[in-house]
Amino acid sequence: MNFLKKASLTLMASAVLLSGPAFAADKPVVGLIMKSLANEFFRDMLEGTKEHAKKNGTYELRAVGMQNETDFQSQINAVENFITQGVDIIVIAPADSRAMVRPLKKAMAAGVVVINFDVSLDAAAKKEQGVELAFIGPDNRDGARLAGEALAKNLGAGGKVVIIEGNPGADNAHERKKGFEDAIKSGGLVLLDSRTAHWETEEANNVFTNMLTANPDIQGVMAANDSMAIGVVKALESAGLAGKIKVVAFDNIPAVGPMLEDGRLLATVDQFGRDMAANSIELALEVLKGAPQLTGWVKTPLKLVVSDK
Amino acid sequence: MNTSNLQLNNTDAARHFSFKATVRDAGIGLALIGLIIIFSVSSEHFLAANNITNILTQITINLILAVGMTFVILIAGIDLSVGSVLAFAAVIAGKAITMPGLDPIAVIALAVMAAVLAGLVCGLLNGLISAYWGLPSFIITLGMLNIARGGALHISEAQTIYSFPKLFNDFGSATVLGVPVVFIVALSMVAIAWFILHKTVFGRMIYGIGNNEEAVRLAGHPVFWYKVAAFSICGLTAGVAAIVYMARLGISSPIAGIGFELNAIAAVIIGGTSLMGGRGSVFGTLLGACIIGVLANGLILIGLNDFLRQMITGLVIIIAVVLDYYRDKYTKN
Numbered sequence: 001m002n003f004l005k006k007a008s009l010t011l012m013a014s015a016v017l018l019s020g021p022a023f024a025a026d027k028p029v030v031g032l033i034m035k036s037l038a039n040e041f042f043r044d045m046l047e048g049t050k051e052h053a054k055k056n057g058t059y060e061l062r063a064v065g066m067q068n069e070t071d072f073q074s075q076i077n078a079v080e081n082f083i084t085q086g087v088d089i090i091v092i093a094p095a096d097s098r099a100m101v102r103p104l105k106k107a108m109a110a111g112v113v114v115i116n117f118d119v120s121l122d123a124a125a126k127k128e129q130g131v132e133l134a135f136i137g138p139d140n141r142d143g144a145r146l147a148g149e150a151l152a153k154n155l156g157a158g159g160k161v162v163i164i165e166g167n168p169g170a171d172n173a174h175e176r177k178k179g180f181e182d183a184i185k186s187g188g189l190v191l192l193d194s195r196t197a198h199w200e201t202e203e204a205n206n207v208f209t210n211m212l213t214a215n216p217d218i219q220g221v222m223a224a225n226d227s228m229a230i231g232v233v234k235a236l237e238s239a240g241l242a243g244k245i246k247v248v249a250f251d252n253i254p255a256v257g258p259m260l261e262d263g264r265l266l267a268t269v270d271q272f273g274r275d276m277a278a279n280s281i282e283l284a285l286e287v288l289k290g291a292p293q294l295t296g297w298v299k300t301p302l303k304l305v306v307s308d309k
Numbered sequence: 310m311n312t313s314n315l316q317l318n319n320t321d322a323a324r325h326f327s328f329k330a331t332v333r334d335a336g337i338g339l340a341l342i343g344l345i346i347i348f349s350v351s352s353e354h355f356l357a358a359n360n361i362t363n364i365l366t367q368i369t370i371n372l373i374l375a376v377g378m379t380f381v382i383l384i385a386g387i388d389l390s391v392g393s394v395l396a397f398a399a400v401i402a403g404k405a406i407t408m409p410g411l412d413p414i415a416v417i418a419l420a421v422m423a424a425v426l427a428g429l430v431c432g433l434l435n436g437l438i439s440a441y442w443g444l445p446s447f448i449i450t451l452g453m454l455n456i457a458r459g460g461a462l463h464i465s466e467a468q469t470i471y472s473f474p475k476l477f478n479d480f481g482s483a484t485v486l487g488v489p490v491v492f493i494v495a496l497s498m499v500a501i502a503w504f505i506l507h508k509t510v511f512g513r514m515i516y517g518i519g520n521n522e523e524a525v526r527l528a529g530h531p532v533f534w535y536k537v538a539a540f541s542i543c544g545l546t547a548g549v550a551a552i553v554y555m556a557r558l559g560i561s562s563p564i565a566g567i568g569f570e571l572n573a574i575a576a577v578i579i580g581g582t583s584l585m586g587g588r589g590s591v592f593g594t595l596l597g598a599c600i601i602g603v604l605a606n607g608l609i610l611i612g613l614n615d616f617l618r619q620m621i622t623g624l625v626i627i628i629a630v631v632l633d634y635y636r637d638k639y640t641k642n
Contacts, residue, residue, distance in 0.1 A: 043467035
């Protein structure tokens with residue numbers, strides 16, 4: 001939290017620097033390309049960014065979202081439209097970490113400052129196209145490890161756990177599973193089973209109920225997002241085991257608030273999605289002003305939220 | 310001449326109906342029993358009382374959707390929108406049930422009415438538009454799929470709605486002698502659908518439209534309204550399924566029900582109802598939903614991994630339909 005406060009202070013400071021009168025007449029235009037706005041995470045991010053754009057006042061925001069998580073065709077069109085419109089900055093959460101490299105290279109060639117956030121572009125694809133591009137985003141693996149370690153601390157070595165995975169093939173699902181596995185290894189936990197519930201509550205409820213039937217000795221559950229954790233908690237309630245079998249998750253959506261309060265959910269991870277795009281835009285504006293190009297991985301803050309119970 | 314043809318078809322169908330349907334349903338029932346035997350041998354937990362309760366809970370939503378889908382497929386239509394309509398109805402009902410300042414009974418009643426009405430209106434529109442212009446229901450309901458999903462996301466602002474009355478959530482997990490109350494709701498819908506399809510003129514004409522729409526029209530029946538009714542029933546079941554979803558999970562999610570339409574269609578087709586319309590039964594649909602539910606449960610219990618589980622589910626759907634082809638051929642001769 002402290003880090004975040006400091007970060008926002010620096011952001012505010014740079015906002016003041018940027019809002020000189022010289023820029024008032026000709027504001028830089030920022031094109032923000034997100035993934036599915038059907039996803040609570042991106043929806044919240046859009047709201048946060050709009051708020052930021054209004055408060056900051058030094059840039060003009062043009063935001064677009066996609067139909068679904070994998071609709072990279074629409075993202076390619078969006079990049080091309082932004083190039084045509086002559087935007088100064090493109091901030092993008094790529095729907096496909098390989099396919100988006102080529103259109104973004106085109107944008108950079110046209111003089112647009114490109115910032116890649118949320119999901120990293122594929123390193124090999126970047127190399128092949130000769131593109132140098134920094135990544136701004138959370139370390140999903142590290143976040144999942146934090147949640148997993150909270151569970152390991154609660155259960156102690158030898159605790160038996162299962163993982164509920166996100167969509168197979170999705171980069172963040174993969175990273176979060178890896179992070180859970182890191183915590184299982186370091187905490188000496190025993191992994192009984194690991195299955196996908198495609199990020200969805202009802203499927204998680206069914207899948208976990210059946211996993212519990214097959215493994216009645218489960219002591220802990222690591223769910224790759226909160227929506228699935230809600231389904232797991234409901235299954236535990238039906239089995240009379242809520243609070244007894246410990247659950248950790250990821251995202252910190254409002255709906256898990258009551259579950260954290262009474263201990264049905266042990267912990268979740270907040271990745272401050274609301275501020276993620278806004279933070280990226282701040283960095284991009286500095287580059288546009290002449291600051292050196294960003295390199296490597298600029299990590300955004302993650303915070304473990306643990307139940308008091 | 311067409312009228313007499315229709316009457317002939319009808320008596321013909323009536324005479325052979327029970328015999329053929331029995332053989333057909335028995336065939337599907339045998340497949341189900343086969344699966345049950347395989348899983349009870351390979352997993353010690355499969356036949357445990359609480360696992361049976363779990364399976365019944367897990368097939369409830371699909372069964373309710375599949376009952377409505379049976380009407381639409383019997384008239385040779387299809388409804389791709391039910392999963393999205395479920396989400397749309399759940400979000401509207403979720404807004405109703407979380408309204409502050411009203412007592413729990415009032416908001417629950419309001420939510421149930423809202424969900425059923427929302428489902429009914431979507432189904433009604435599907436029916437009116439596809440029947441009035443004679444357009445393929447495939448494309449109209451694909452449009453509705455997007456309208457309802459977009460509507461659900463818009464109204465909920467893509468947020469999960471939560472904090473429902475305890476009474477409502479308790480209903481979702483209540484059991485009577487180990488049978489989930491929500492499953493009893495689904496079974497009653499199967500019974501009502503069976504009665505409508507076999508004991509009413511409307512039900513007989515649903516089969517008639519699937520077999521020979523022109524003949525039903527010439528016999529003086531309001532084909533247009535019968536079709537609209539079939540789609541409306543399907544929409545209504547999506548509304549009921551939304552209530553079950555909410556009560557079971559204690560939330561309304563705008564991304565609920567993605568892909569549910571395909572599971573519902575699979576249950577209907579595995580249950581022996583022809584995609585060409587005019588042939589099938591809601592009892593078969595019940596068995597079809599059981600097969601899908603037993604597979605999903607049993608394959609996890611025996612520890613099969615996600616990807617193989619998906620492949621086997623697909624394989625079983627194909628085998629069931631191929632077997633049905635031969636059963637149909639056999640019963641015709």
